[in-house]
Amino acid sequence: MRTSCALGEEQRRSIKNTASDALGVHAVTAAGARPRAEPEPRAVPIPIPPRSGSAGKGHSRISALPGAPRSRQYQIISREAPQRSPTMAGKKVLIVYAHQEPKSFNGSLLKITVEELTKQGCSVTVSDLYAMQFEPRATRNDIVGPLHNSEAFNYGVETWEAYKRGSLSKDVVEEQKKVQEADLLIFQFPLFWFNMPAILKGWMDRVLVQGFAYDLSKAYDGGLLQGKLSLFSFTTGGSQEMYSKGTISGDIRYILWPMQHGIMHFCGVKVLEPHICYAPACVSEEKRKEMLTAWTQRLKTLWKEEPIDCSPEWYFK
Ligand code: FAD
Numbered sequence: 583m584r585t586s587c588a589l590g591e592e593q594r595r596s597i598k599n600t601a602s603d604a605l606g607v608h609a610v611t612a613a614g615a616r617p618r619a620e621p622e623p624r625a626v627p628i629p630i631p632p633r634s635g636s637a638g639k640g641h642s643r644i645s646a647l648p649g650a651p652r653s654r655q656y657q658i659i660s661r662e663a664p665q666r667s668p669t670m671a672g673k674k675v676l677i678v679y680a681h682q683e684p685k686s687f688n689g690s691l692l693k694i695t696v697e698e699l700t701k702q703g704c705s706v707t708v709s710d711l712y713a714m715q716f717e718p719r720a721t722r723n724d725i726v727g728p729l730h731n732s733e734a735f736n737y738g739v740e741t742w743e744a745y746k747r748g749s750l751s752k753d754v755v756e757e758q759k760k761v762q763e764a765d766l767l768i769f770q771f772p773l774f775w776f777n778m779p780a781i782l783k784g785w786m787d788r789v790l791v792q793g794f795a796y797d798l799s800k801a802y803d804g805g806l807l808q809g810k811l812s813l814f815s816f817t818t819g820g821s822q823e824m825y826s827k828g829t830i831s832g833d834i835r836y837i838l839w840p841m842q843h844g845i846m847h848f849c850g851v852k853v854l855e856p857h858i859c860y861a862p863a864c865v866s867e868e869k870r871k872e873m874l875t876a877w878t879q880r881l882k883t884l885w886k887e888e889p890i891d892c893s894p895e896w897y898f899k
């Protein structure tokens with residue numbers, strides 16, 4: 583397991599303490615710091631796929647689904663924010679939760695979310711993926727009955743066709759119903775290898791199928807799940823310093839880009855600032871309580887927040 587606690591002294595010294603180089607995220611540190619929103623552009627040596635058909639600034643461009651044939655081009659349709667009421671009362675929230683242990687820090691964050699949002703009058707649904715033994719593998723079993731083309735299996739095509747004729751597997755359909763009904767999707771998980779845990783990635787792969795979440799010419803601001811909000815709430819092993827500008831792990835927003843822009847925004851879902859609890863296993867009990875309080879406080883005014891630009895121009899400079 584990767585934690586900042588596990589770092590050797592030498593490695594710690596190599597990490598510049600640039601906590602003041604703020605991350606544009608709700609970073610809940612031991613000190614409960616809330617950094618400023620927009621940092622300076624900078625270069626980070628991680629591979630970023632080229633933008634295909636880039637035709638403008640920010641989100642206003644034509645983009646293609648990664649790996650899709652050239653003919654499958656997606657055009658931005660609108661940048662309008664969904665109309666939202668100032669409170670969350672009556673709103674439907676789906677929490678997709680990926681931790682094995684209810685007594686974990688993630689488990690505590692989940693409990694707070696359910697309690698606080700319920701108190702506000704929201705209808706809260708939790709998909710507890712490990713407890714559900716959610717199947718993360720995208721396989722032929724996701725299609726009930728005969729295939730569209732049994733000669734050569736193509737998961738994307740088969741699930742798209744199965745969605746259209748109503749023959750996706752029951753567990754996928756159930757999750758799609760929850761997504762369809764939700765105004766807000768919250769993803770709660772521990773960071774695994776700079777990413778979400780495989781079980782949650784499997785949920786994305788299997789639930790957000792073509793026809794349901796996006797379609798030909800219907801992606802990004804034109805995605806089929808328009809009008810919804812999402813929020814990635816996660817914990818790390820590494821400290822905030824490790825994920826700051828110029829340090830060994832690099833700016834954490836690069837980790838967020840595939841999740842927020844590549845998945846949520848692609849499906850038309852707006853993204854609220856992520857919520858990151860850094861290194862809960864390495865801080866004092868008091869600091870952990872502070873982090874939990876900070877999350878509770880944020881939830882109280884969550885619905886007043888504006889979505890963020892999840893792929894700002896400076897990412898690629
Ligand atoms: P826990 O260990 O469950 O909790 C931390 C502490 O909080 C525990 O002492 C717990 O008892 C306590 N606690 C729980 N509830 C409360 C409460 N209500 N009040 C006070 N204290 C409480 N990290 C990275 O930074 N980058 C990576 O790429 C990365 N990859 C990983 C890959 C794998 C496969 C694994 C297993 C881990 C990886 N990690 C990585 C580390 C991982 O992200 C952290 O271990 C995880 O985020 C910690 O969250 P948790 O909920 O499991 O914490």
Ligand code: ZN
Nearest residue numbers: 843847892893
């Ligand atoms: Zn985006």
